[in-house]
Amino acid sequence: MAPAQHQSDLAERLPHLSDATLRDSAHMAGVEFGRQDAARIADLLVRTGVELVEVGMISGPDSKDADLILATHEAVGPERSMSLVMVRDRQQVEAALLEAKRLDVRHVMFSIPTSEQHAGLKLASPSLKYLNALAKAAIGTAKDLGFHVTFSGEDGARTPKERLVPYVAAGFEAGADRFRLAETVACLSPWQMESLIGEITAIDGSEIEIHSHNMLGMAVANSLAAVRAGARWISATVGGIGERGGNAPLAELLTSLRVIHGDTRFDLSHLTELSALALRGAQLGEAFQPGPTTAHAFAYELPGQLTHPEAYETLPAELLGNTRELRVRTRLTPALVRWALEDSGVQVDVDAFTDWLTAQQENNGRHLLDREGIRKAAVDYSSR
Numbered sequence: 001m002a003p004a005q006h007q008s009d010l011a012e013r014l015p016h017l018s019d020a021t022l023r024d025s026a027h028m029a030g031v032e033f034g035r036q037d038a039a040r041i042a043d044l045l046v047r048t049g050v051e052l053v054e055v056g057m058i059s060g061p062d063s064k065d066a067d068l069i070l071a072t073h074e075a076v077g078p079e080r081s082m083s084l085v086m087v088r089d090r091q092q093v094e095a096a097l098l099e100a101k102r103l104d105v106r107h108v109m110f111s112i113p114t115s116e117q118h119a120g121l122k123l124a125s126p127s128l129k130y131l132n133a134l135a136k137a138a139i140g141t142a143k144d145l146g147f148h149v150t151f152s153g154e155d156g157a158r159t160p161k162e163r164l165v166p167y168v169a170a171g172f173e174a175g176a177d178r179f180r181l182a183e184t185v186a187c188l189s190p191w192q193m194e195s196l197i198g199e200i201t202a203i204d205g206s207e208i209e210i211h212s213h214n215m216l217g218m219a220v221a222n223s224l225a226a227v228r229a230g231a232r233w234i235s236a237t238v239g240g241i242g243e244r245g246g247n248a249p250l251a252e253l254l255t256s257l258r259v260i261h262g263d264t265r266f267d268l269s270h271l272t273e274l275s276a277l278a279l280r281g282a283q284l285g286e287a288f289q290p291g292p293t294t295a296h297a298f299a300y301e302l303p304g305q306l307t308h309p310e311a312y313e314t315l316p317a318e319l320l321g322n323t324r325e326l327r328v329r330t331r332l333t334p335a336l337v338r339w340a341l342e343d344s345g346v347q348v349d350v351d352a353f354t355d356w357l358t359a360q361q362e363n364n365g366r367h368l369l370d371r372e373g374i375r376k377a378a379v380d381y382s383s384r
Contacts, residue, residue, distance in 0.1 A: 014263050016233045018209065019045050019250060021278055022055035022068060023084055024242040031241070037277055038068050039075035041238065044274045046076045048254075049266040052107065054235070059086040060095045069103050082107035082150070085142075088122060093138045097145055107148045109180065110138055114167055115155035118184075128163055135167065136174040143175045150178040150209065157183040161199045168200045178207045178233065183222060186215035186245060190225035201230030209233030215245030220256055223248045238278040240291070251275060251293045251320065259314055272321040292320050299370075301328040303335035326374070329366045332358050340374040348378050356381055 021041060026033050033041070042053045055072040056065030063069070065083075072081050083105045085096045093110075100108055112135050113119045116126040123131065135151060142149045151171045153159055159167075168179050181197065188196065193210075201208050210226035210233070212219035223234045240249030251271040257263035275293035291297065298317040300306050309316065309324060317324050326340055334354045341348070357377055361367065369377075 013227070013230075013232065014257070014261065014265065015227045015231065016052075017050045017250075017253075017266075018052040018054055018082065018233060018235045019050045019237060020054040020211070020235050020242065020247060021045070021238045021250075022053060022072060023057060024054075024247055025237045025239075025278065026055075026065070026068065027057060028241060028243045033068060035067055035071035037280070038071045041274065041277055042072045042075040042081070044270045044277070045238075046080055047267060048250075048270045048274070050250075051080070052082045053080055054082045054084065054109065057084045057086065057111075058096045058099050058103075058105070058108075059088075060092060061099050063099050063103070066103055069105065073104060078104050078106045081105070082109055082148075084109045084111050087112045087134065087138050090134070090137050090141075094141060097142055097147070100147070101145060105147070107150070108142055110135070110142070110149065110151040111154050111182075112138070112152055113155055114153040114159040114164060116163070117158075118155040128166065132167055132170040135171050139171055139174040139176045149176045150180050151176045152180040152182050152211070154182050155184040156181040157188050157193075157196065158185055161196065164196075165199055165203070168206065169203050172203060172205050178209055180209040180211050180233075180235065181226070181231075183210070183212040183219075184244070186213045186218070188218075188222060190218060190221045193222040194225040194229040197226045197229035197231050207232050209235055211235035212248050213242070213244045214240055214247060214249070219246070219248035220252050223253060224256065224260070239275045239293070241278060249291055252291045255292055255315055255320070268315070268319050269321040293322060295325070298322055299325040299327040301326065301331050301336070303333060303339065306336070306339045326369070326371050328369050329361070332361065332369065337374060337378075340371045341378055344375050344378070346375060346378045346382060348382050353378060353381050 022038055045053050053072055053076055056069040069083055083100060085100060085108045087093055087110050113122045119131055120126040139149050139151055153164060156164060171179060200206060208231040210223050210231045212222045236250040236253050237247040238250050240246040254266050254268060272293040305312050326336055332354060334350045337354045338350050
């Protein structure tokens, strides 16, 4: 198919978004979100246009994630939430589903290991026959209890298609609503992902979701490749935080959809606040993060970049709820100072003040200057 035709086809099937920040990211090493942060993150995700907020993991009675799940339900309602249910054997699944019912979960996502390696470790058998039987039983029980069911292929990206395709087909035959391919171990290029997803979207009645991890830095590219091959859902996380190198970062994914495919369905103005909330909850501090919601994404040290940002920005800072900033050590100029003092009400001789401030910087070892620092210095200078 010609590239232009691919673009046209994708525009007609723009993906739905689910977000796993309160599930995958909440279970990365050392991370815990409290009720207040969980509620705020869930609310902002829905305001952004994310359709499902994935929250918590349920493996049996008295789930440790009960508070997180209930806080999310209070914020956005159970219909906009989905919780992961571990699948290890039939009795365990039944107990976990009863716990999900107690918590008023409406959407469950079954985590079922599909590769021989993961199935052998977690199900005590690599048998495809046993895997299919277990998945069918779990899906049938959940549908009987009234759940919307997504079932996964945990480590699906490393599962040979001869094993994966019959498993996915069996799940849909059992009544599942959606299948999630989990790139648990990042290992595919975008063209390999497109080929693999094409194998399972060919199954009659299939609705496919992609959940990529970012260890190779290709989670967004692989997610878009999956959609190109017919996937209808993408799973992402705020800031890309999560286990095993993180997940497809929500902001980068949504801005890619906006820029590459003209997708204007999402309100991007909440993304910067979301990233700050998630990074704080993850206790990641101000560690360097890529993407358009970081403090340095729209920070400049050249006058032309500040006075003509449209020449340098893929999307404007304001659209993402971010702001433009000046950050400079050695390249301080009157033009930069003039931009920093704009609308501040501080009146100084800009040329003389720039010379003075440059000398102060040299004497103090060239500390990093931003707009607020220049404004404070100008007040000190004017009061001399």
